[in-house]
Amino acid sequence: MAVDRLLPTQEAEDLLALTREIADKELATRVERHEREESYPEGLFATLGAAGLLGLPYPEEHGGGAQPYEVYLQVLEELAARWAAVAVATSVHGLSCFPVATFGTEEQRRRWLPEMLAGRIVGGYSLSEPQAGSDAAALACRAAKDADGYRVTGTKAWITHGGRADFYALFVRTGEGSRGISCLLAPGRAEGLSFGRPEEKMGLHAIPTTTANWDGALLEPDRLIGAEGQGLQIAFSALDSGRLGIAACATGLAQAALDAAVEYANERTTFGKRIVDHQGLGFLLADMAAAVDSARATYLDAARRRDLGRPYGRQASVAKLVATDAAMKVTTDAVQVLGGYGYTRDFPVERYMREAKIMQIFEGTNQIQRLVISRTLARA
Template structure:
């Protein structure tokens, strides 16, 4: 072999500014994120200080307008930053993606005064957001949500329960979808709810197989009052706002998946090039070399897919089908690659002394969040063949 160990990922970045940004991210990852990842994930510690650092470094609002405190970066660049963060620690990469998702509704559909009042703090003021769509009885069937908002003068009163909320209980603000009208998708409205609103109570965090450092919890709304000035968009416009956010959010999940897969490949490659069996390096065995080649090919294909979708988004072109494809392919690939990494490392891969087993556990959730991969197949098929006749 002429190459030994993992090689740096070559990035396709459109500007010198973007190259400098990625260099900043890589330096931050090496100094602040990667050294703490294993111990804090094992302890279930959420690194709130890292999110404050990311905010002060301008990394929590990258794809949003500079006039409101964002980074003004195209999605093509933002997603590659996410990939780098997720490769170091998924809790951080996915946390940035969720925060961006929580900002999407106000940035895209809010009024000018709303944006001026709230976005600067959300994008660069140290705040952390969460996105509240799913409920205990309406996960994939989001249009059947039951949390209700009732008008009371200049306020709305929210009552109900949200489930599977990343950053639930620790977020400073929540973008909440609630029913203000009749049944179905047309009776839903979006609201920006402060994290310390009276009547808003988090349940105990879920006990998960992976991403233990990222709290996921139910949120109970017991008569939470929200001023009408915090309504996002028009009454009844909530579901289109939610779907728009999810299209972009799925690209974030795809990028995170590629990051986790890349980290698993790097770990496996370092292991097999450094370990000898039967008098030669493990990496000299053809069966293992072919497996490494397949892993690398899936990662490159996934990266190309999410970047192609991001470029469509940056051009203002439809990208919903491509976003679903990227989320589907990249997260399935991450599950395969991380499983293969554990297999390549044998017994060592199965122990917590190496990060491969953590990558495998973390990859699983990426096939579930922001629309399961079965839902992504439904979305893709709907674009190809139209809605089902029934």
């Protein structure tokens, strides 16, 4: 079902039309095979990059698309409606470009951003560790400074695109306490860097998630982004944008589940009429549609605040919370609408349900989002 979008410009409408065309041709036709086989979609991100879809919210002067965030997020939603794993990896790539684009020097931007934003190199975001997920200030992976640069030692975890990415926004300890964390732009290949076996996940099978082991790998001094000790500020400001990306992905996934349920309900008959015409089922579908529309409205409100330069951290947490909880419920209800068929792999709704669960967890669990929101209320 085509979403009736209110886009700000004709250029944005054309961009969304292009996105749908690419998503239908390149994503929808490949998703079932790659997710079932747990195989990486070789060449797909180069295709998205060549179409300009990997650098949309960044400035044109460095190769970006200079699009408002509200437009970029709707592009992510369209991608997620066809293939959630690819949309999430696209969002993570944008998140990985953020430190250089926002905190890098002009020289660093000129050196690295054009290739990043064109999608010629794809990024990963390396913040979490085995014992430091939501508590980012507890990072233990350390970068010791010497005459040649930074020697990185330790383990990072839960890296989307781990082992496949060309670069990583890497957060490491360079000092003590919460002000002792710094951001480095790490290459995807370095002597002393190795990756663990991809995690055996419930969903999002086509894009690997791994640990990274740093064994004294040397990174040049000019790979420090921002100042030493500024890492948490960089990480948290990036995550506000990243949470909106996940909210958009969750909304696209929920929309796909709703579309599948509506299509089935219009075709399946019981007791002499379509099941969509049974009030109990029709009301369930109505609640699913309301949840999807509400999720979309919530992330767009936060994005428009971001585009206006207004504070949006609380709204980003609300959007991530609302959209991912909605995705979990809508995908679960879609399985219910299809009944026994929904529990089989003959229909995609069982995959949608598995994929929705992780969206309540990464980019800050929904319990963390509630904590963020409640703290803003305590300061009111």
